[in-house]
Amino acid sequence: MSLKVISSGPLSTVQDLGRSGWRHLGVGLAGALDADAARIANRLVGNAADAAVIECTLQAPTLELLQPCRLAICGAPLQGRYRGADDSLLTIDSGRRFDLLPGRIELGRLRGAARAWIAVSGGIDVAAVLGSRSTDLRAGFGGLLGRALAADDVLPLGAARTDFTRSRAAPWSIRVDAPPRTAVLRYVPSAQPAAVALARREWQIDARSNRQGLRLSGDALPSPPANGISAAVAPGTIQLPPDGQPIVLLADAQTVGGYPRLGDVIGADRNRLAQLLPGQRVRFEAVSVEQARELATQRAAAMAALEHAIAQYGGN
Amino acid sequence: MHVTASLIIDTPLPTLERLADDALLLQWSEDTTNTAPIRALCAALREAALPWLRDLVPAYDSVGVFFDPRQSTASEIGAYLQDTLRRLPAGATERDAARLIEIPVCYGGEHGPDLESAATELGLTAADLARRHADGDYEVALIGFAPGFPYLRGLDPTLALPRLATPRTRVPAGSVAIGGQQTGIYPRASPGGWRLIGSTPLRLFDVERAPPSRLLPGDRVRFVAIDAAGFADRNEHDLS
Known part of the structure; x- marks a missing residue:
């Protein structure tokens, strides 16, 4: 059971929900930048929520399906094409489950957002390393040989029931909203004086952003003299380097950092961070710890309702 | 009668800060050179096999505590950490046990x-x-x-x-x-x-x-x- 990468796009990696339990040894989270999207894509194809998926960036891969499989994509909208070995054709979109006989899917570019997550029934069955199948690109382990996918890679798939006899799109889908032009990121400010000023100006996503962090550019914030003593940081931490241009840490960030912390983007907005494109404008909105907790609870409830609805429709 | 020593370490308690929805940071004063409380706290937390504990990140003068928010809340964990710090055993000041x-x-x-x-x-x-x-x-x-x-x-x-x-x-x-x-x-x-x-x-x-x-x-x-x-x-x- 496997699928073959025909072309990978600029950065496609194998990710699950990330790695925990090893931060004291410098091993970070890794994992899908939008864990909720990976979870929903998995649910659409009948996988466990933490099965490994393919995360793609800006451009989705072209894949050869070597046996029947169920497939679903969540995250950025896209318009892809499936051509079966029997020449049957289907249009592939985000938020929908597809039953596909062997053939090729060409997914093309992502529309208006940075990332999408592709789940395949059985999950991408690479070996778990330190408890996770996620690719840690900086450390070079996990996923497929610790690196990004490339043309001709063959990805093993876990066992799954695929007793359908023709390719088809499910007659229902999850609504995929177009991302807003200016994203609002809610954060809990730290006690640093510059923490509140962060919300007073508009920022632009710098092209040097990656899975380690989003670099923001705008009017420099006054940078306090840093003591430079490294302490734990987390995905979502907003750092202020001496140049006054903040960095929002993402899942591949180091486990410790010495820059002053301006606060953290709340968990409920982590999915927005994953989708920001270079050049896009963002604003910050300060919330209290209590509001952050309430928003996390609401988001968890919405996700549970969505997973429940998928389970209800699952047989169709 | 068996007596276990349980003395309070003569080190100021750290401040507790939020790091993320699912993480807290215990920060000792910056000029601290005594890492014994950090080691002792981490050992005590690991020993306790806490269902909410995901990760501990000890550093020079701080410990990051990452937790599973489905298992507990930041305020409950904060209280637990402060309580654990107050009860650290006296032996925590010794470094002889280090490898x-x-x-x-x-x-x-x-x-x-x-x-x-x-x-x-x-x-x-x-x-x-x-x-x-x-x-x-x-x-x-x-x-x-x-x-x-x-x-x-x-x-x-x-x-x-x-x-x-x-x-x-x-x-x-x-x-x-x-x-x-x-x-x-x-x-x-x-x-x-x-x-x-x-x-x-x-x-x-x-x-x-x-x-x-x-x-x-x-x-x-x-x-x-x-x-x-x-x-x-x-x-x-x-x-x-």
């Missing part, structure tokens, strides 16, 4: 390309710098930057060296380096701005080993000088 790990190092030459220039900068001979570095008694203050990268406390202050203005794009695996007041070892080839004075033939991080890191936070470390032949004999690095 002592010896790390062989080949100083200078191709194994330490910055040794000569660093020694000149410090007004020492290369041999003196190597000897004084190897004479140190170090403690793993934290592991970070990359998996298995130890930040070592205990560098002779007269050996402190500024970082390179332009970091190298590739520092070889095993490089032993000085960056500011700290010394450390690069476990894997990576970019880096510290001054490279030697190399260890040992592989510091390997996901196939348990635990994957040769050094753990709190370990005591001594460097043992070896020559180039000794390095070649013990080289565990991937030579490809």
